Amino acid sequence: MNEVKVTIIDREGDSHVLVGPTDMNMNIMELCKAYELPVLGECGGMAMCATCQCYLESDTALPEQSDAELDMLDQAFYVKSNSRLGCQIHLSEEIEGIILRLAPENN
Numbered sequence: 001m002n003e004v005k006v007t008i009i010d011r012e013g014d015s016h017v018l019v020g021p022t023d024m025n026m027n028i029m030e031l032c033k034a035y036e037l038p039v040l041g042e043c044g045g046m047a048m049c050a051t052c053q054c055y056l057e058s059d060t061a062l063p064e065q066s067d068a069e070l071d072m073l074d075q076a077f078y079v080k081s082n083s084r085l086g087c088q089i090h091l092s093e094e095i096e097g098i099i100l101r102l103a104p105e106n107n
Helices: 028-034 067-075
Strands: 003-009 015-021 053-056 083-085 099-102
Touching: 003 028, 015 028, 067 083
Parallel strands: 003 099
Antiparallel strands: 003 015, 053 083, 053 099
């Protein structure tokens, strides 16, 4: 099985190196949930809630954001120029070494 390593920085500033399969069509939100990191993913990965928002902190090239992702981020809190929805970043060899920081929760 092919795997990819990603680094997630949690809301306390701690780094977590996660390993996920590239052959199961998983995304960052699902990987964070599998490692029990505090990512809600309330919509199940449909780009409809922004509870998996994160900030891209590495120079990793990602596919262009879809209209659905852009629309959801337009309505989200704590959005920055490097904001992405974790559910829209699929695990693939192209993101090996990516560094993402979890966005603050909207309380």
